[in-house]
Amino acid sequence: MKTIAGPFVRIFVAKAEAAHLLKTLTEVFEGKIDFQFDHAPTESTVYSVRNSLGLYSITATDKAQPDFVAKTKAVYVVENVDEVLENARKNNVEVAQEKTPVSVGFQSRLKMSEDCYFEIVEWSAENIAKMKVIGLLK
Known part of the structure; x- marks a missing residue:
């Protein structure tokens, strides 16, 4: 992989807290929002x-999620979701979300523990x- x-x-x-969190991550820790989508x-x-601390995927929502x-x-x-899923299954890792088309390509989820996916x-x-254009990848 x-x-x-x-x-x-x-x-x-929560959506009401998103602006404050984004401001903190970008101003206090010298960051930028690379992109956003609904x-x-x-x-x-x-x-x-x-x-300066790393990379974040912030999800702002008021709807309860599974x-x-x-x-x-x-x-x-990753380069290939199918390869990851195949390896996970071979090693008895639970696939919580099968390969699903999304706006940026495909996604899936692996259950690592009861409280961690x-x-x-x-x-x-x-x-x-x-x-590559925005500098997130070389």
Whole structure:
């Protein structure tokens, strides 16, 4: 498995608190918001933030989320989601979310423990090109 970006620390926050968190991450820790998008199924806005401490995937939502979403602790961008899922199954790691198309490519989730899920993302060629333009990837 080859990781091409991440890990991104996943933080869930109420929509009313998002502006304050984003300001703190960008001003106090010298960061920037690389991109954001609305995710209609979860009634949320997702922000990608990069700062002096690391990478963050901030999900701002007021809607209750299923455990496999709400307990996601990290996001890893990989070359091939299918390869990761195959390896997880071979090693008896529970796949909590099968490969699912999303706006940036595909995602899935692995249950690492009762309170910890990892989101595994495979970016599309178009999204990879965008990430190179903004400097998130080389």
